[in-house]
Amino acid sequence: MTNAVKHPAIEPAANRDTGLAPDLVAGVAPVPSTTSPTPAIPPIPPIRHGGNLLAAVRRYGRPAAAWLDLSTGINPDGYPVPLLPADVWQRLPQDNDGLAEIAAQAYGAPHALPVAGSQAAIRTLPRLLAPGRVGMAALGYSEYAPAFAQAGHTVVPLTEADFAHDNLVEGLDHLVVVNPNNPTARLLPADTLLRWHAQLSARGGTLIIDEAFMDGVVTPPLATPSAPSLATPLAASLAARADAPGLVVLRSIGKFYGLAGLRCGFVLAAPDLLAALAEQLGHWTVSGPARAVAQLALTDTAWHAATWARLATAGQRLAMLLRDHGLTPVSQPLFSWVPTPHAAALHEALAREGVWTRLFDAAGDCPPSLRLGLPPDDDAAWQRLDRALAAAIRALES
């Protein structure tokens, strides 16, 4: 693996905040006492997620049913799960039930491995890769940094500006790209990603593309004149190329399908890597009911088409509503991201109005920010958000 250091000395290493054993944290080989002082190294931030409505219930004393929960980027009108036959609950899950093939076909990928949410792969995959320097967005999905650090990698946080540079992967062994990124909504084109993949794989590295939010973005048959797409209409998914050595694509059933509780996702990669991952994860990690529902959702093309169109419209409606209130969101169909120095105050003011959002601290070159998911397809919910935004912004201005 290359030792060329292109990026500044920003490896997060400290175990002070994570509470991890030092030998589980990347870049924390004990420093001999004779060395000169080491430069300050930012710690890996604690993992936080949206969807923690019960924390809001406790903190503000407002019952769960009285909140408009926009704290995730999950489709609020998810796939309608039917009653399942009794044997789906009673039998052990069958690995050869066709789900892997159905997923591969749905994503246009050569091979797929069902996993208990893409989260399961995020936690396991780092142990299968040769330890090295792993680049990932400073403001992104917060599970990657601890997962790689615990597997002995050195985490290199990247700014949003870094992702605009063609030479991003110089000095890196592996790169994680969430595409589109959560929460900044940055969408990178396939040719950029393929260039980085070629450079990394030539020296034995791996490009991991997390496409958890890609289903809402890909074009067919979304971008019709009657249902214009929010996203740049380009084929950004690398699913079709995912059997190349050194390339891994992750897909989730949680976001577009609105089935986060199902705990089902897919790894798209070359068969040998999928076999190694399956070996690590063991039998029956995806439950029988989850497998049955995922098969229905992945093959329901009429629901896909209707949902693409509906999410595109709703995503634009959210972006416009935020702009009407003087905010400047960056949007994709499933959420809008609002970078603003007033993010914490706005989060608080919206919470007082019963609207729960996800607050992000400043990270990399991003200021503090809020992410707002879509309200459900119900005018009363949208009007409530409109009123809450007006009240929250009045409160900030007073």
Ligand SMILES: Cc1ncc(COP(=O)(O)O)c(C=O)c1O
């Ligand atoms: C970017 C990203 N990747 C992966 C996940 C994990 O999704 P799941 O485990 O439900 O597939 C999330 C969940 O929020 C996410 O935001």
